């Protein structure tokens with residue numbers, strides 16, 4: 001997994017609540033059996049004026065000029081500023097894959113949907129929860145100044161504004177550790193292989209009907 | 216011992232290890248797989264040179280991409296015209312073959328939507344932890360199981376370790392008390408719940424549905440309710456075990472038998488929240504206030520009763536809500552204060568893991584019987600949840616009722632619930648749909664979805680617009696109760 005320590009990037013604002021995973025990456029792109037290449041179809045239905053198809057060359061598609069990520073000033077954005085309940089809907093991990101493939105490293109919002117939250121961290125995408133009024137304030141600030149950038153420091157759990165103001169955020173210790181070190185969950189879990197085997201033996205003895213092969 | 220909720224008990228029974236940092240390893244009993252969220256997980260296993268931990272816990276089926284016409288299905292995988300879909304389906308077949316995982320392939324009579332197949336096979340049992348790379352895995356919680364959706368990295372993790380690395384959620388109880396009016400179904404109950412608590416109302420919580428209304432529901436109805444826990448923001452929805460649960464499970468292919476059955480039933484009887492268990496959050500609904508529901512917007516919480524109207528964004532409680540209502544009305548092509556019964560309809564879809572089980576098809580057929588689909592409805596389709604549901608419906612003659620009324624009777628799969636196959640809405644088309652999500656583009660680019668119960672969908676197909684099923688003659692026969 002990609003490591004995340006400290007990072008500074010331009011912010012793009014997506015002023016819309018309840019952004020669902022279908023909006024982040026429409027289902028026709030879920031047909032891929034790969035983990036990469038979803039970036040050109042991130043927010044496909046908002047970004048282009050036609051209906052996108054997997055495998056298509058997006059360079060010649062009609063662009064929706066009103067969509068925020070199409071505006072020149074946000075072309076190199078790496079931090080996405082969003083509204084409440086971002087990432088609701090399906091469990092598709094294609095959503096964080098698409099955000100990352102596009103170039104986002106951080107999403108800031110007042111709240112995130114549970115499964116999306118999990119999926120993002122497992123892919124090195126940092127999600128930062130800030131209070132609703134703070135997020136409001138950031139939306140106004142981004143709007144007012146081109147190239148508005150934030151400094152995000154995971155180690156210190158701080159977002160620093162261009163004027164030097166620091167905002168702290170919560171992140172649980174395990175997720176933080178994995179992200180800082182770029183650790184793979186499976187490897188960590190398999191260090192507990194003995195505990196899993198011991199549990200499994202007990203579980204089988206107690207509830208054999210859960211194991212088809214002991215029926 | 217302190218009083219425990221159902222969720223607390225299930226959690227404790229599967230806890231392998233609690234870590235100091237708050238995360239925990241939970242043992243997984245049943246892992247269901249489908250073609251969309253598994254290829255990258257198998258690829259990960261292969262790259263790391265790992266094997267599945269316990270084969271017999273896994274069960275796979277293809278559902279999202281499969282075509283639903285008989286002509287296409289007769290050709291097996293070759294009937295999948297879209298080459299990208301075909302690769303995905305073949306990849307699941309290949310992975311299951313390579314690793315020795317049981318799969319119900321495209322023409323297996325047991326094939327179907329993963330959340331219909333598991334319970335139908337008895338592969339979902341009370342007291343299990345059930346996961347699947349699909350957010351509607353909450354469906355299985357109807358059996359007193361701890362069930363939720365996971366992402367692809369987690370699919371790989373479960374395959375490799377038989378465990379899920381997770382954190383305990385908070386406990387939430389949603390009580391629905393009283394008695395449902397005639398024609399009001401489980402779908403209306405869950406839509407009303409979502410309308411009340413919102414799509415983030417259950418975030419971070421495991422929801423237990425309880426109360427006299429939930430207890431009176433059949434297993435099909437309970438699955439419909441738990442299925443949409445995710446639309447209320449909760450990964451987990453569950454219902455305590457009772458006789459209804461146990462009766463449903465008996466004699467299914469994967470269910471225990473003989474002495475193990477007796478022991479299992481005794482164990483399952485414990486799967487209820489203790490009387491004095493504490494919940495972090497409790498919400499109560501009065502059944503008498505629940506009307507047949509219709510969603511008008513682009514989020515499942517944008518829902519109202521059949522006698523209601525589309526809201527006026529100017530009356531919204533705050534700016535963010537006003538903003539999203541305005542956008543939703545624009546996308547849906549509706550105007551403020553428009554009556555629900557005046558919404559123009561183009562298509563009707565009866566199916567999906569929310570409402571494609573036998574009881575759902577019976578309810579729709581009871582309304583469609585002897586009637587004709589209205590001229591303005593370009594397509595009304597019924598897609599059974601599995602091959603076995605289809606067979607049973609045909610044994611009961613439901614297929615004939617639908618076909619005679621002008622519905623198309625299809626082969627099982629997810630179909631127009633998310634339109635990954637050829638079943639889609641055209642841009643601007645309105646659809647009365649028994650599925651679970653009305654997001655923009657969900658049922659096809661530019662498509663407009665209205666979530667309803669099967670009886671409401673069938674009635675809308677006949678009338679050509681939404682009507683109140685409580686006013687239909689079919690309701691005199693009380694079909695909405697368990698047939």
Ligand code: SF4
Nearest residue numbers: 351567568629632633
């Ligand atoms: S029927 Fe719809 S919601 Fe259910 S699993 Fe299939 S696509 Fe997902």
